[in-house]
Amino acid sequence: MKAVRYHQYGAVEVLRYEEAPTPDVSADEVLIKVAATAFNPADAMLRMGVMKDILPLELPFIPNVDVSGVIEKIGESVNGFQFGDKVFAFLDMTKNGAAAEYVVCKADDVALAPENIDLQDAAALPGGAMTAWQGLFDHGNLQSGQRVLITAAAGGVGSIAVQLAKWKGAYVIGTASEESISALQDLGIDEIINYKNELIEEKLTEKVDLIFNLSPLSSEEVTKLLLLLKDGGTLVSAYNPADEDVAKNLGVHVVRMGVQRNAKQLSQIADIVDQGHVKPFITERLALKELAAVHEKVGQTRGKILLLVNDLV
Ligand SMILES: NC(=O)c1ccc[n+]([C@@H]2O[C@H](COP(=O)([O-])OP(=O)(O)OC[C@H]3O[C@@H](n4cnc5c(N)ncnc54)[C@H](OP(=O)(O)O)[C@@H]3O)[C@@H](O)[C@H]2O)c1
Incomplete structure (x- = not known):
């Protein structure tokens, strides 16, 4: 072959x-x-x-x-x-x-x-959707009505995470550059922060329940995002981790995730795609x-x- x-x-x-x-x-x-x-x-x-x-x-x-x-x-x-x-x-x-x-x-x-x-x-x-599912739901425990910030929302994982979070009933804020804005709006995102010329901490009007970090930010930069979480909130990072001691002092949770293969989740994702919620x-x-x-x-x-x-x- x-x-x-x-x-x-x-x-x-x-x-x-x-x-x-x-x-x-x-x-x-x-x-x-x-x-x-x-x-x-x-x-x-x-x-x-x-x-x-x-x-x-x-x-x-x-x-x-x-x-x-x-x-x-x-x-x-x-x-x-x-x-x-x-x-x-x-x-x-x-x-x-x-x-x-x-x-x-x-x-x-x-x-x-x-x-x-x-x-x-x-x-x-498969890989993007399962990382998104596990990050938002298994590690992040995202609930309907909660606010979630997804960094690198236009990537292979982020673009699915935006749609799964909307399917769950969350309010979704994402970071992306100018080129990705209309595509992300088409996927249903509520707010976009342009990471190239805007600061997340200045643009965000209200704290969030969950941050799903998919961006190439350094650990120091990811740790700074912890200040944007509500009390008891969670930051899940699929890339560089946040500082656990800082998280403890702030009363928030941090998870550094590693995606696992799970065909049952993949079947659920196929159903959600067939229902028209994710593309x-x-x-x-x-x-x-x-x-x-x-x-x-x-x-x-x-x-x-x-x-x-x-x-x-
Ligand atoms: N731990 C795990 O189990 C696991 C699993 C899967 C992926 N990952 C990791 O998660 C990350 C995301 O994966 P992916 O497949 O979605 O990657 P990807 O498709 O390569 O992500 C590309 C996106 O990153 C965005 N981006 C680049 N720099 C950014 C910044 N400084 N702030 C915000 N967005 C930025 C770009 O946005 P614009 O186009 O809008 O500029 C681009 O759309 C990667 O580091 C990957 O290795 C980890």
């Missing part, structure tokens, strides 16, 4: 579009014929070897944790899936991923894809062989960039 792989850690140049063996399934796995995959910032960090001590990879390695596609083959102990099912999944990032024509994964990580969006577009959802925010659609060009842009992308593999409509 065709795949993008790297044979060593390093700069973007290590990514090669080449032939790779088509994987086969173990008893508890399924083989997915890939419709599309999406880029995540963590793919670039893994490629550079930044996380190799905690997440060692077997090289050559096929990146990409987000996938949509159809079930092509089913392991003998797998129940609940049939040949041809349209699915999406958030894959184990230490295993060969979806930057390929086929990928194998544990059947337990797979959910049926939403039906009211294009199957390829569904690949823009993927896709800014580019490229061919798989252009993945290296996407890695060049890490830190400068908005929404999700899709890599199209097989047209399986």
